[in-house]
Amino acid sequence: MAADLGFDGVEVMVWADPLSQDVGALRRRAARTVPIMAVHAPCLLITQRVWSPDPEQRLRRAVEAAQDLDARTVVVHPPFRWQRRYAESFADLVADLEDRSGVAVAVENMFPVRRGVGGRTMAMSAFKPSIDPTEDGGHRHYTLDLSHTSAAHMDAMALADRMGAGLTHVHLADGNGLSKDEHLVPGRGDQPCASLCERLARRGFTGQVILEISTRRARGPAERTKDLAEALLFARLHLARPSTPEADT
Numbered sequence: 001m002a003a004d005l006g007f008d009g010v011e012v013m014v015w016a017d018p019l020s021q022d023v024g025a026l027r028r029r030a031a032r033t034v035p036i037m038a039v040h041a042p043c044l045l046i047t048q049r050v051w052s053p054d055p056e057q058r059l060r061r062a063v064e065a066a067q068d069l070d071a072r073t074v075v076v077h078p079p080f081r082w083q084r085r086y087a088e089s090f091a092d093l094v095a096d097l098e099d100r101s102g103v104a105v106a107v108e109n110m111f112p113v114r115r116g117v118g119g120r121t122m123a124m125s126a127f128k129p130s131i132d133p134t135e136d137g138g139h140r141h142y143t144l145d146l147s148h149t150s151a152a153h154m155d156a157m158a159l160a161d162r163m164g165a166g167l168t169h170v171h172l173a174d175g176n177g178l179s180k181d182e183h184l185v186p187g188r189g190d191q192p193c194a195s196l197c198e199r200l201a202r203r204g205f206t207g208q209v210i211l212e213i214s215t216r217r218a219r220g221p222a223e224r225t226k227d228l229a230e231a232l233l234f235a236r237l238h239l240a241r242p243s244t245p246e247a248d249t
Helices: 023-032 055-069 084-101 146-152 156-166 193-202 221-239
Strands: 010-013 036-040 073-076 104-108 113-117 120-124 142-145 167-172 208-211
Touching: 023 055, 036 055, 036 208, 055 073, 055 084, 073 167, 084 104, 104 167, 142 146, 142 156, 146 156, 146 167, 156 167, 156 193, 167 193, 193 221, 208 221
Parallel strands: 010 036, 036 073, 073 104, 104 142, 142 167, 167 208
Antiparallel strands: 113 120
């Protein structure tokens, strides 16, 4: 579908699907269709035993996969709080992997779990040091996910500013501020998708913008294709570099 719709390439999330774990099969598929531009390390709760039960080994395998696939980016979530040893060494591990491989390990912003407690809504983070990867010294490279900023009620443009030159990867999607990860087609929610893309274009952004939208509610293949095509059109429209530079606001 990515090839038919005219996408430049894809990001592969490594998860329960056997194809996503098979680097050789991915390489063969990419040779026939579109290149794999990025690899998302298996760091969801449902992927805690994909490749290895050790999160450090999963990240190492993801970087090796990216090298084999000529993908220049690995996306990774911050450690869960209960992964204490991994969390303590995470920043050094990421930096070392980047130095050794030449692959950018772009740490992604996350969102808290919200629960009603005593008539109030409490937000609790499962990640260490927090859902904001720029905290506690930060990293060289970041992934900015706009569905996550929506769920976190976080200012996406301010987060992009904190990421600065380290912002090298974007998960372009939308949300309406619900406590769950919505991944709407950009333009269908309340996130500054257009403004962010236009700012990146003005600044000559050379990173990757990945459309990470959910099509689970699509009523059949035709509606799924329509949603993907609309998302691609939105991205191309707002990422088109302006003919004259404008000051950022």
